[in-house]
Each structure stands twice: as C-alpha cells, then as structure tokens.
Amino acid sequence: MLPKDKMDKNFFQRRFNWSPNMAWKKILFSAVSALVIGTVIGLTMIRLFASSEIAPTEVTQVPTVDKDDLQIEEKDNPTDQTEQITIPQLQGFVVQLGIFSDEVNAEMMIQELEITDITPIVWQQDGEYFVFGGFSSSEEKAKEVASKLEAQGVESYVKKWEAAEKQVAFNEADTEWVQNFIQLLQTSIEQGNISQEEWKKMGETEVNSEHLTLLINSIQSEVAAINTSEQANLFLLSIWHQLGQIE
Structure with missing residues (x-):
C-alpha cells in the first residue's frame, strides 16, 4: 500500500x-x-500610425479664365493696347538727284557725289529708290538749293513731293509722343525751319515701340549735326520718310 x-x-x-x-x-x-x-x-x-501620417494627395484644379475677365486684364494694361492715329498728308518740294530700282545703286551714287555741307538721303517708295539732296516747303527755296548743287557740278531738278494721309496703330502708351511728334514735324515743314531744342526734347523721351525707338535714335544723332538750313530741311525729310515706313 x-x-x-x-x-x-x-x-x-x-x-x-x-x-x-x-x-x-x-x-x-x-x-x-x-x-x-x-x-x-x-x-x-x-501600419495604422504610418498611414495616418501620410497626407492624402491633393488634386489641384486649374481655374478657368473667363473671356470677360481676360478683357478686363487687358484694359488694365495699356502697354498691350493699340490706338489708331492719323498721320496727316504732308507735302513740300524736293531736290531730286536720281532714281534707282536698287538701293545699292542709290547708296553708291551718294558716295560718289562730292557735295559739301549736306548728305543726300534715300527715300524708298513703290519699289523705287529716290536720292534727294534738298527739301523745302517753298518751291523757290528748293530751287535755291538746286542752284547751289549745280554750282558744285551736281545735276538736279525740283518737284513737288507729298504723302497721303493714313492710319497707323501705335501702342497706347506712346500715343501722346506720336501726336506731339506729328504736330512738331508738320509745323517745322510749314515754317521751313526747326527748333533744335524742341527736337532734342523729342529725342530724349522713352517709348515702348521698337519702330519709335529707331526714330528717336535718328532724331538724337541727326539733330546734333545740324548747322545750316539745308541740313535742317533734309533732317525733316529724313524723319518724315521714317515715319511713313511705320505700318
């Protein structure tokens, strides 16, 4: 047991x-x-904590631009707007030295001419290149210039020259300058002389348009070289031509 x-x-x-x-x-x-x-x-x-720390991907919606809103923005930015300005009919009397169908030949003629006091200009119009050695609002004064050129052995003749009125679109920010420029040019041609001080001020103004910038550069360089009435009138003719080239 x-x-x-x-x-x-x-x-x-x-x-x-x-x-x-x-x-x-x-x-x-x-x-x-x-x-x-x-x-x-x-x-x-x-895993639960890790997944809670990852922020969900946000889907960014691209806002749609209403056409009316776009037009309002454009109106608020005047540098992008244009305005039609009338370039009035201008006329005077030119002293023509030659006419060519090729710009190179026209420039060669200027280089070969032995002219004192002035430098002829080339005016392109309707596919032809005119060489002008003088300009005036008065036919008699234009003939006086022609006589001086003939005394230097340069053949020329006087004829009436004019440009028709036309509409050109300019940047709204530049319209005041353009209007003042046209008024000064028209007055200078009619009076047959220029105010170098006024033209210098025109050349000191800043503009937005590339075409007007080139025009201003010409004003600055050419006004400073004016010493005679013949040079002053050719300056007006040159500036008039450059204005007419702007479309």
Whole structure:
C-alpha cells in the first residue's frame, strides 16, 4: 500500500489528467501565443500610425479664365493696347538727284557725289529708290538749293513731293509722343525751319515701340549735326520718310 501523499498525487494526476511535462507545454504554448499575438498587433498598429501620417494627395484644379475677365486684364494694361492715329498728308518740294530700282545703286551714287555741307538721303517708295539732296516747303527755296548743287557740278531738278494721309496703330502708351511728334514735324515743314531744342526734347523721351525707338535714335544723332538750313530741311525729310515706313 502506497503512502498517503503519493496516493493523493496519483489521484490528482488521474483525476485531472495532469503531469509536470504537460504543465510546461501549456506554459510554453501560452508564451509563444502571446508573443505572436503581440507581434501581429504591434505591426498592425505601426501600419495604422504610418498611414495616418501620410497626407492624402491633393488634386489641384486649374481655374478657368473667363473671356470677360481676360478683357478686363487687358484694359488694365495699356502697354498691350493699340490706338489708331492719323498721320496727316504732308507735302513740300524736293531736290531730286536720281532714281534707282536698287538701293545699292542709290547708296553708291551718294558716295560718289562730292557735295559739301549736306548728305543726300534715300527715300524708298513703290519699289523705287529716290536720292534727294534738298527739301523745302517753298518751291523757290528748293530751287535755291538746286542752284547751289549745280554750282558744285551736281545735276538736279525740283518737284513737288507729298504723302497721303493714313492710319497707323501705335501702342497706347506712346500715343501722346506720336501726336506731339506729328504736330512738331508738320509745323517745322510749314515754317521751313526747326527748333533744335524742341527736337532734342523729342529725342530724349522713352517709348515702348521698337519702330519709335529707331526714330528717336535718328532724331538724337541727326539733330546734333545740324548747322545750316539745308541740313535742317533734309533732317525733316529724313524723319518724315521714317515715319511713313511705320505700318
């Protein structure tokens, strides 16, 4: 017969089907299960936190521009607008030295001429190149210039010269300058003389148009070289021609 303590132990093992090895297995299984579950939960939480920190991609919508709004912006920017200005009919009397169908030949004639005090200009019109050695609002004064040229051995003749009135579109920011320029040119031609101070001021004004910038550069360079009335009148003819070339 077994002692009482062993009998109780055997009874307990048989009653609950328990053994020391089975206890360790259950403990080990519980620990591994807890570790696996904890790892899975941890990874899941990390993914949740990581995804919450990433800002969703925003879709930027391109605003549509209404045609009326665009027109308002254009009106607010006068440098992009143009205005029609009338270039009035101008006329006078030129001293013509020659006419060519080729600009090169016209320039060659000027280089070959031995003329003192003046430099003839080339005027392009209707596919032809005219060489002018003088200009005046008065036919008599134009003939006086022709006589001086003939005394230097240069053949010439006087004829009336005019340009028809036309409309030209200029930048709105430059319209005041253009109007003042046309008025000064017209007055100078009619009076037959120029005010160098007024023309110098015209050449000191800043403009936006490229064509007008070239015109201003010509004014600056040519006005400074004027010493005689013949030079002054040829200056007016040159500036008149450049104005007529602007379309």
